[in-house]
Amino acid sequence: MKKHLLLVGTLAISMLSAQNNEGLKREFEKQNKENSAKFDSYVAKRFGNARNAETQKLITELRANLAGFSGDIPNFYQADDQNQIKNNNVDALTTAGGVNGLTTAFNGDGIKYTIFDGGRIYAAHEAFNNLPARITNKEADTNIHSSHATGVASIIGAKSSPLTSRDQNGNIVAQGNAMGIAINSTMDSYRFAQTTLPGSTTPTDVFAKILIAQPKISNHSYGVNPGWTYGTTSAGYPANAWYWNGNYISGNNYDQMGTYNLNDKQYDAIVYNNPSYTIVKSAGNYYNYGPGYQGTTTTSYYQTATGFQLYPAGAAPAANCAQGFDCIGYGSLAKNIIVVGATNVITTNNYKYTAATDVVKAEYSNAGPRDDGGIKPDISAPGTDIWMASTAETTAGSLSWQINSGTSMAAPQVAGIIGLWSQIHKTLFNNAELNAAASKTLMVHSALEAGNVGPDVWYGWGFIDAKKGAELLVGKSNNTVIFNNETLTNGTTNTKFVKATGGTPLKVTISWIDPEFTNITNMWDNLYNNRVSRLINDLDVRVTDLTTNTTNLPWKLNVENPMALATKGDNTVDNVEQVVIDNPIAGRTYKIEISHKGTLLNNAVPAAATPQNYSIIVTGHNEVLGTKESAANALSNLAIAPSITKDVTNILHAPKKSTFNVYDLSGKKLQSGNINSDKEAINLSSYTKGIYIIEVKTEKDVVTKKVIKE
Incomplete structure (x- = not known):
């Protein structure tokens, strides 16, 4: 009867989620129509009616990548080695016995990631040929392959790929390994742009695609820059100069850096309706962008209803995050997703973390917080000079490699690690899923200190630690x-x-x-x-x-x-x-x-x-x-003695009719029984040396204690 009730309850939850998702789809369609109308107005003002083929191609691409608006100003989505695996202790999970209590290696078997990026992953790349059918492209074949998407996928799951980079004279300038985190995982690939998916007749934006994909773990290495951006004439700007993506109104500058806006609302709604979806997103790479950045021009423009205007002298706003904080764009400020900042790779102590000072923020990585003071980014991971797969950006694609930097490289490491934690969780807990809230709690609780003590606006809750997260899962099991x-x-x-x-x-x-x-x-x-x-x-x-x-x-x-x-x-x-x-x-x-x-x-x-x-x-x-009450009464006098033994220990002062279980550190139950006296003997003589857990339960309460078998 209980099984029937469980099935009915599960079906009811699934039906409710489906109904809620249909409501979200209608809301997303309404928002798309509003954005489309505003975009048409923007195009008319920016490009006028005289448009050659190249301009029309640019407009089509801008429409596909439209993220939202700052007032009436559009913002567009931009795609934001073994060493980093050592930094975040992934190697402990992928090595049998690397985590106490786990006897096997975890390489992402049975775990599927969904990647939303700038184009199709090049599925034929040798980075993914260790197993068949690892990459499934969900977009039409008319979409080009993306070097960025292919690289992100390889950070999550490329096989071991030792690489050497040489200069034009044949001299070695860099060596590394583009090995990913979950090398036996599979991946589905979508564009973040608005496209028409196979089997559909209407364009679908990224939010509707998430509902279609139903991802357990998804990576989103893209975002918007609502502050300063550098525009060129080749991209349709009037001059090679700096452009303010905020507003300049009556002598005042405004922006949506730190602003929780419609895109954040949409991510939060999706996860609230689908709490098994863990969404990982990059924080962006626009820290210190602005006129004069790294020797660039100081010429700067703002946008009005009639087009671009030169800023009056002294009127332009400061660079993004000029005070060290507040430059994460909307869409990366949602409550229910995981936002990732980037650090430099730790190169000391065999690439291992030893202290908070080992972690150095990447100069480009955006900083929080959200404008209400909410902690963003949530976590940090290595993002600088990362080896990754690449491809020609054509419909045919090609095999190549590159070294790249960005929060786009940090986010897939976090997504990859959460996938390994999910695999461990399924192994230890009868195939049970690790939901979005549990994934974030595990990530935050296990994080290594970085920057200031406690959370901060550069590193969030700290530096991700794959091994500590796995140890906590083992601790849960025992x-x-x-x-x-x-x-x-x-x-x-x-x-x-x-x-x-x-x-x-x-x-x-x-x-x-x-x-x-x-x-x-x-x-x-x-x-x-x-x-x-x-x-x-x-x-x-x-x-x-x-x-x-x-x-x-x-x-x-x-x-x-x-x-x-x-x-x-x-x-x-x-x-x-x-x-x-x-x-x-x-x-x-x-x-x-x-x-x-x-x-x-x-x-x-x-x-x-x-x-x-x-x-x-x-x-x-x-x-x-x-x-x-139980703390003061039933189990308050409970003791295990001796706590170090070669054979027998005793449960003392437990209530009669309570029960006990004995576990090893992997969570395996070794024995159990009823307690019938004030001194209940537990024989450990047949077990190997180590730490064991004795759990005592009454109808209301539970107490666990450790005992060491010599």
């Missing part, structure tokens, strides 16, 4: 780590009690998929530096020391001074919250509370009250107590 998908109901507080290990931080991270923010109007006072929180459901995590009654608060940024160190306080803008107690007292009990402000809502029109799902990870504890 009950040494709390890693759950949970639900918060309106008007309630979810509570946990843990005893700190001591000697290591007690860390709690939660994230949730938030409904899209809808109060967006195309008025500059609503768009520019709007500090109103984009959260709909504001969850809160608090950790209280029950001995001192001290409550510890999560990290937050100062929106008015984003370059300052993150502080700890009430975070009202992020759908990720993390509390860290650096020096908890060993054996002391801490209370973890997850609560909320206001009323939890869904994204229906009108919105209705609803429970909110979230993902949580807790580390730095060695006991879990389910409720305050």
Whole structure:
């Protein structure tokens, strides 16, 4: 009967998601029509009626890559080695035994990525010939292959490909390996441009394509630049000069850098309706762009209703991110996606991270935050001088290689790692998926410190660490780590009690998929530096020391001074919250509370009250107590003695009729039984030397403890 109920519930969820997605498709079509009308007006003003074949070709390409508008000014999508694999510890996952508790190598078997990029991936490239049919192009064959898309795909999954670059005299100038992260994975390829897909008669934009593709993990190495861009006459600009993609109104300059806008709303709506979709996106490469950048011209233009105008002397705005922050474009500021900044490759200590100072921001990588103070980017990864596959940008394609830099190279590393984590999760948990909230929680909780202590506007929550994420999954399997998908109901507080290990931080991270923010109007006072929180459901995590009654608060940024160190306080803008107690007292009990402000809502029109799902990870504890009462009573006196043994240990003071399980560190259950006395003997003599987990359960509560077998 339970199986039948589960099937009915799953079917109902699938039907609801399909209904919601149909509503999104209609909304996207409406927005496309509005953008198309505005684009026609823009074309008439910029190009007039006298258009040669080359101009008409340019207009067609601009229309396909239209991303949105800053006021009436259009913005367009731009496509934003083994060493980086060592930097982010991927090699530990792809090597059998590289992670304690995992005996096999993980190479992306059974994992499919969906890549949205500038053109088709060159599927015949030798980078992908280790297995058949690794690349499936979903676009019509009339679309050209893309060097950028092919390179992104190779960063995710190229086979081992040692390469040497030589100068014109034959001298070696660079050597590397373009090996990807998930070398046995498969990939579907779409363009981010608006195109007509095979079997369809109407053009489809990238948001509708996501709904068609139904990706579990997708990479989006493209974005918009709503600040300064360099335009050339060959691209249809009046002069080789700098052009302001914002607005210049009555002597004031405005922009949509940091602005949560319609594209962000659309990404958030997609993930909210489809919480199994993990979307990874690049932060962009326009840091410090502006007149005079790297010796370029200082000539600059702004755009008006009648065309381009030279800026008056002294009136042009400063370079993008001139103060070190605020140059991520809209579409890369959504709450429910993962946005990736780029770093230089770590070249010291055999390319391994040793300290936060090893991580150096790439000079081009855009910086956050979102205008309400929300943390963006979410994470950072190596993006400079990355070896990758390439191709001729023709319908035929060709085999070549290149070295490239950009957040476009960093994002697919994060997507690749999440795919390996998904493979591990499926292996450990009966093929269960790692959903979008859990992927982000795992990524944030396992991140290595970079830049300032805590989150910041250059690196987000830090530098991605594939190995630590895998270790947390192993910890989940053997009950040494709390890693759950949970639900918060309106008007309630979810509570946990843990005893700190001591000697290591007690860390709690939660994230949730938030409904899209809808109060967006195309008025500059609503768009520019709007500090109103984009959260709909504001969850809160608090950790209280029950001995001192001290409550510890999560990290937050100062929106008015984003370059300052993150502080700890009430975070009202992020759908990720993390509390860290650096020096908890060993054996002391801490209370973890997850609560909320206001009323939890869904994204229906009108919105209705609803429970909110979230993902949580807790580390730095060695006991879990389910409720305050159980902490004080049923399991409060539980002990395992001796904690180091050659053969037998004992469960002491457990309630009668409770049960026990014994696990190894891989999560494998070795034995179980009922507890019938105040001293229940557990025989470990037949097991190999190592650490084992003893779990004791009552009807309400569970406690886990470690024992060492000598």
